[in-house]
Amino acid sequence: MSELKSLYATIQDRKENPEQGSYTSYLFDKGLDKILKKLGEENTEVIIASLMQSKEDLINEIGDLLYHLIVLMVEKGITLEEVEAELEKRSKKSHNLKPERRPIENL
Numbered sequence: 001m002s003e004l005k006s007l008y009a010t011i012q013d014r015k016e017n018p019e020q021g022s023y024t025s026y027l028f029d030k031g032l033d034k035i036l037k038k039l040g041e042e043n044t045e046v047i048i049a050s051l052m053q054s055k056e057d058l059i060n061e062i063g064d065l066l067y068h069l070i071v072l073m074v075e076k077g078i079t080l081e082e083v084e085a086e087l088e089k090r091s092k093k094s095h096n097l098k099p100e101r102r103p104i105e106n107l
């Protein structure tokens with residue numbers, strides 16, 4: 001199982017079977033507003049790390065962001081497969097830059 005799938009399964013299990021001392025269960029208990037607040041914070045931390053910190057720090061912040069994004073997905077009942085299906089649909093269409101943004105010589 002990929003790490004993302006395994007993380008998703010753990011987070012889903014924490015929602016269905018809350019555990020004492022679990023940060024994930026704490027987030028679900030607090031609800032959507034708290035999850036969204038954390039997602040916003042982690043998003044900002046990724047931006048700051050991209051501009052001012054090391055690659056290692058950035059990887060760490062991206063891990064936090066992905067974790068909180070999956071918590072939101074589970075809260076909203078969105079599966080990894082649904083997101084993969086959406087990405088797969090998009091992969092059939094390439095050269096997505098809008099015509100008005102293309103250099104004149106490439107029109």
Ligand SMILES: N=c1c2ncn([C@@H]3O[C@H](COP(=O)(O)OP(=O)(O)OP(=O)(O)O)[C@@H](O)[C@H]3O)c2ncn1[C@@H]1O[C@H](COP(=O)(O)O)[C@@H](O)[C@H]1O
Nearest residue numbers: 007010011014019021022023024025038041063064067068
């Ligand atoms: N990937 C993560 C993960 N990434 C970040 N975090 C937690 O996210 C929190 C973010 O830190 P902050 O300092 O921003 O927030 P805080 O001050 O602790 O919390 P708030 O008061 O802001 O809510 C930290 O407590 C981290 O431990 C995570 N907690 C859990 N996981 C995964 O979820 C699994 C289950 O964890 P529990 O639910 O804790 O059992 C773990 O084994 C991991 O795989």
